[in-house]
Amino acid sequence: MIVPMEHLLVLATLLFVLGFSCVLVRRNLILILIGVEIMINAVGLVFIGAAALWQQVDGQIMVLLLMAITAAEVAIALALVVHLHQRKQSIDVGLFDEMRG
Amino acid sequence: MTATLIFYLLGAVALVTTALAIIQRNPVYAVIYLVKSIFALALIFYLLGAPLVAALQVIVYAGAIMVLFLFVIMMLEITPVSARKSSAPGWLSWTPVVLVALVLAVMTLLLIGLDPVAEQGIPRWHATPRDFGYALFNEYALAVKIISFQLSFAAVGAFHIGLTERRRARMEKDS
Amino acid sequence: MADTLFTVVLILAKLALIFGVVLFMAAYLVLAERKILGRMQLRYGPNRVGPFGLMQPLADVIKLLTKEDFLPARADKWLFLVAPGITAVTALLVFAVVPFGPTIEVFGRTIPAAVVDLNVGVLYFLGVSSMAVYGVVLGGWASCSKYSLLGSVRGLSQMVSYELSLGLSLVPVIMMARSFSLHDIVMAQASVPFLLLNPVACFVFLICILAESNRIPFDLPEAENELVGGFHTEYSGMRFGLFFVGEYINLVVLGSLMTVFFLGGWHGPWLPPVVWFLIKVLMVCGLFIWIRACLPRLRYDQLMNLGWKVLLPVSLLNILVTGAVLLGLGL
């Protein structure tokens, strides 16, 4: 036995909240994306813990698939960031609110 | 015992570095702190019996995704000097964060309280790369195919977004 | 308790040994490179310090240590100071998993001739070598100089592109050896080295490690005649020395990995295994030096085209063919 599952869940929750607060609070597009990465990492941690708890590899495979999806997401998102920077010479989200109703 | 101690140590490192990452003004520092957090997480994965995923975590997250972040930061010419000037978040914007954190905390407590398995400890266990591979390509073969399609779509999409107007016009003229 | 202590002492002894040997080899590779390059260009190379210039590495170290440690005014101080260390340390870290001989018997215990025999050794190597890019990138960015920034952007995209083909060129090796452990990979080559079984993978691997170590013909991040030294333009003294030594430690490490993956590790007739290992590593390092004397630097678009349009498809195809052949042979 390494550690109770509860502690792992608490750690993952704390990491998730940190990532989430980064997404909500920061105005810098790159830092918002970093927040998304932190959240995905936290989810991966829970998956790995679950895989270890039930001693099945399914959870680990989910993390692998998660990584692939993250790679795709980051590629698109960073391409968008570069595109937006070309338009406004800035990566502050406050500037990209033209669709405001 | 040693493993438990290392787990808590790594958990603390992961939390502190992540917290430092999200309060940095300078995106490069944020990326570096996040890389440290990813390292700590990878070691936790290794402790939890996932050596393959731990290695992939370092290779994919720290070696590719974070490097991509750095690449974009450099392409946008955020130098050490200009990075110091960016704005800090206002205090008002923390309210939704606090609310969400409360909701998540309650959810986790409920999950831990209601779920009988949660109390039992995680046993010592080790998934060999061979088991991992068998499961990945037998049970999850379809998922692997879907993900690979998604990766190629992402590659095409990123290429399309990355084209500048001038190059797009030139490519349309050529075709 | 005594057992744990014994293991710790053993690991420390192996670490010290490897640290000493690798640093010694790195120091003398610098001299060997200068000598061989010199002779290939009809010059003598360094021959002033000591007999045949053998004390030259010492003189270089003294020179670098006594130079001013210069910090550019607008640089990011912390990262600027840390970056050279990353390059040297990541290169050294890889050597932890490299097996340089068969298992040895010490005081009645069988231990592997590597610091650790990790069961995901190949992935460890890929993970740590993907960290090497941070030294280049952060060093260039923190200098706050245009040349450095250009150099590190180049180095970044180059290393990320070639990391991919590097990993994929190792997949056939893992398929043939049926293990991620470097020790098992060498054991699988007891009769025939993988160089002969799968020369395509070996060739792709060779090109990729050339690119990973930022050496000619892939030294675009440094490119002293277009970027004035690239990512280490602003560095001086021992910090530059760390970048420099890191490059040569990298050379030794990549040479030994080439030996492990494709040249059959320590296997060889007559001579003791460790000597065979050393000979093979030195041969690969010699090949690197020879290539440096021969080939010009690639243009940037040529580099990217080679990585993405040639090496990646070739290594993917190689995985397919190797898999088909292994399946056909029923292995």
Place this chain on the structure above:
Amino acid sequence: MSRHVFRDIRGTLQPFWVTLRNLFRKPVTVQYPEQKQQLPERYRARLILTRDPDGGERCVACHLCSAACPVDCISMQATEAADGRRYAAWFRINFTRCIFCGLCTEACPTKAIQVTADFELAGRDPLKLVYEKVDLLVDHCGNDNSYNFYHQTGIGVTAPRGENPQETKPMDVKDLMP
């Protein structure tokens, strides 16, 4: 297309052979302090001031060399002897600045300043490389043993203007009234 592929492969492999062959050749480097290279006869290096065949200084302190010097390393003070012969009171060449271009020797009308093949001018104290007239003046004619400027031209006029025989007095321009 296929022709280019073969050319490229050859072009990639050929240097390997060339460098391997060079590895076993004797280096062409001259190991300088031990072996001295045989310098060409007309090698341009350290400057000297030569004397005419009669043993007198050739320099007439005309300043043409210092005017021609691109790095301004030559300076001198002109003065006249009792018989009207010009010479340099002091003559100084700063060899920390001299680039051995030889333009001063081109400019010199009397062939006084000449180049030699001595290029070993290194030292720790830069002031020791400032050569005075004593250091510069040699007691031979350099590479022209016959030329003597004042034999061609004669020493300048000693008497005031218009006082020599067959000469009219100079006109006073202020005095020229209609």
